[in-house]
Amino acid sequence: MAYQNPSSYESNKTDNSKSLPGILRLTPDIRHHIYVDLGLAHMLYNGTPRPGVYDLSNWFSFAKVTRSEGTEPGFKTFHGLLLSCRTLYAEASALFYSSNRFIVRYPPRPSLTPLQALTPHALRHLTHLKVVLNQASCHASSPGADGRGFCCENVFSVGECPSTGRFPVDKCQHDLPLDHEPNASRNFVDRLMEEWHATAARLAANTTPGRLELALVCDVRPGAVDMAKRVLDGLLSFPALKDCHIRLCRDPDPALQTLAQEAVIQARRLTPPALPPPARPACSNSSSSSSQLNHTRPNLFTLPPEIRTQIFQYTDLVTPFCELNWGRKARRFYSQREACVALQDEKCPPKLHHGCQFLQCAQVPGPDQTIGCFCRYRHTAASSTCRCWDGTKATALMFVCRTLLPDALRVGYGHNRIVVLDHDEDVWPSWPWPPGDYPHQRFAISEFLRDALPPYCRQYIRFLEVVFAPITGDSRPRDGHPALTDWEETVEWIKRNLNVAGLTLRVVTTRTRWDQGQYDSVTTPEQFWEVVEMCRTLLTPIQALVGATHSTPTSDTNQVLAGFYANIAFPTVTDTRQLHSWEWHKRKDRMFKRRAEQFVMGVRYRDDATLTEPRDSAWAYLSDRTHNR
Numbered sequence: 001m002a003y004q005n006p007s008s009y010e011s012n013k014t015d016n017s018k019s020l021p022g023i024l025r026l027t028p029d030i031r032h033h034i035y036v037d038l039g040l041a042h043m044l045y046n047g048t049p050r051p052g053v054y055d056l057s058n059w060f061s062f063a064k065v066t067r068s069e070g071t072e073p074g075f076k077t078f079h080g081l082l083l084s085c086r087t088l089y090a091e092a093s094a095l096f097y098s099s100n101r102f103i104v105r106y107p108p109r110p111s112l113t114p115l116q117a118l119t120p121h122a123l124r125h126l127t128h129l130k131v132v133l134n135q136a137s138c139h140a141s142s143p144g145a146d147g148r149g150f151c152c153e154n155v156f157s158v159g160e161c162p163s164t165g166r167f168p169v170d171k172c173q174h175d176l177p178l179d180h181e182p183n184a185s186r187n188f189v190d191r192l193m194e195e196w197h198a199t200a201a202r203l204a205a206n207t208t209p210g211r212l213e214l215a216l217v218c219d220v221r222p223g224a225v226d227m228a229k230r231v232l233d234g235l236l237s238f239p240a241l242k243d244c245h246i247r248l249c250r251d252p253d254p255a256l257q258t259l260a261q262e263a264v265i266q267a268r269r270l271t272p273p274a275l276p277p278p279a280r281p282a283c284s285n286s287s288s289s290s291s292q293l294n295h296t297r298p299n300l301f302t303l304p305p306e307i308r309t310q311i312f313q314y315t316d317l318v319t320p321f322c323e324l325n326w327g328r329k330a331r332r333f334y335s336q337r338e339a340c341v342a343l344q345d346e347k348c349p350p351k352l353h354h355g356c357q358f359l360q361c362a363q364v365p366g367p368d369q370t371i372g373c374f375c376r377y378r379h380t381a382a383s384s385t386c387r388c389w390d391g392t393k394a395t396a397l398m399f400v401c402r403t404l405l406p407d408a409l410r411v412g413y414g415h416n417r418i419v420v421l422d423h424d425e426d427v428w429p430s431w432p433w434p435p436g437d438y439p440h441q442r443f444a445i446s447e448f449l450r451d452a453l454p455p456y457c458r459q460y461i462r463f464l465e466v467v468f469a470p471i472t473g474d475s476r477p478r479d480g481h482p483a484l485t486d487w488e489e490t491v492e493w494i495k496r497n498l499n500v501a502g503l504t505l506r507v508v509t510t511r512t513r514w515d516q517g518q519y520d521s522v523t524t525p526e527q528f529w530e531v532v533e534m535c536r537t538l539l540t541p542i543q544a545l546v547g548a549t550h551s552t553p554t555s556d557t558n559q560v561l562a563g564f565y566a567n568i569a570f571p572t573v574t575d576t577r578q579l580h581s582w583e584w585h586k587r588k589d590r591m592f593k594r595r596a597e598q599f600v601m602g603v604r605y606r607d608d609a610t611l612t613e614p615r616d617s618a619w620a621y622l623s624d625r626t627h628n629r
Helices: 006-019 028-038 059-063 086-099 120-125 186-205 225-233 254-267 289-296 305-312 350-358 391-397 405-414 444-452 455-460 482-497 525-546 582-604 607-612 618-628
Strands: 043-045 048-050 053-055 101-105 128-134 159-162 171-174 213-218 243-249 323-327 380-382 417-422 463-468 504-509 563-568
Touching: 028 086, 086 120, 128 186, 186 225, 213 225, 225 243, 225 254, 243 254, 254 380, 305 405, 323 444, 350 618, 405 455, 417 444, 444 482, 482 525, 504 525, 525 563, 525 582, 563 582
Parallel strands: 053 101, 101 128, 128 213, 213 243, 323 417, 417 463, 463 504, 504 563
Antiparallel strands: 043 048, 159 171, 243 380
């Protein structure tokens, strides 16, 4: 080998580096900062940098801006950079595909070609991918709405649906459930499955284990288990995923739900908890048979009841707002599911806001992003993002076995306030019954306690709230109405059958909505006193539960309510010459509340009792919101 002068070698190396473009002469770290400044790693959402959301199926949307603001022009700024040379492509594409979210939709073209067109290098760096094969309840596909996750509630079988007006969406497009007719569109389904399996195989071959978060949406018809299995077969070849979200049906379906959950566990390579070993039969003559049986039972059974109760408080037995509503029409318990008002730039009450995290999991306040609606309550879906309260699981805990039933009932009825709403359930509680006499023979509280409530649940109720529709001069029970007589009997029934000493009772009469500047439908002084007398009629029987006269209290504390509160709406006399403010009505309500509680409690009433009154229920807060809209 001929001798080469080192100085001449360094001189040639320097000359070659000077011939490179300026950006290639920079260090990789400096080039990385340039890529970030160009917008490869994020976009601005309401002034906050967040990962961009790119729709691979819509080149026009992909090449433009996705809800970015300011002067940032989006993808077209750095598109040429990806085409310049291999070095810059390798660095820029690695940052671009690892930092942003990508969506590919099979409809309406229909094709998954945009995903197949990505190079192996790009596929290896993908971190967030959403594949929409078919969606019967769509997320908005307009630019900027993909990352919000609002699920359209106007579900039509096919065609365009109008926006609700709350979200920045002009129109949506729904699909029919896949295989909605078993013998129809077979060629379409086969083509879709063939292309999906081929695309999934290529994606799986180039996916870095533990790196990709995959979301799959393919809404099939309820009960289409075989079709769902064909969809999930495409995931079998994937390595372990960082996270996986699967939606198989627009509506909840137990059989499909099981498939979705098992597929997520398999895709993430999660190990399900091992079942305890079965108990070996012991000889009945053995003195250690009892201790051996206790040793082989699951640990939950060996814990003291007090600890089991503490554990159950962290299950779905306790609703997000710690209250269960019951209505005459539904004749079952339900919980409020109103979305958090913080999503609409309003202030959510701190005492209620804790429950918002267990409701409407897909909706997040901007500029946060979500993968979309994979709510197990609204759809057949399995996702780590859904922590929504599920009442069916609470019911299941009550029927595991007789040993756990008392603990489950104690938590379900004792840690949730029971709210019985006596109003037309097709409207808000703030709407009165139609003008005339009360339309039912019994109040809803009577039907709930004496007909619907199982006898073995009575002793566990700790907070009972009775909510009456607005009592007005035109809409109220008239004298001698059967519901009033039954109400007196119901109060006596409460005294005999409920644990009165551990019960807190709250009676509420709601207020009507604002209507053309008029606060209530009470218009004359005569009607005012009629409403006052009706409130007195409702409150008088409760004096027997308090165990107090207006002179001396009773000594039998076992038959005395633990607490009583009354939120009675002040009946307003309309004066066309003066319209009072909201605060004026609130002051009148507080005064009327104090007098109502004094009327019932007698000598047991304390002026500071209202300082410790439990918070207002969620239904009351939501009803107040309707007044202010």
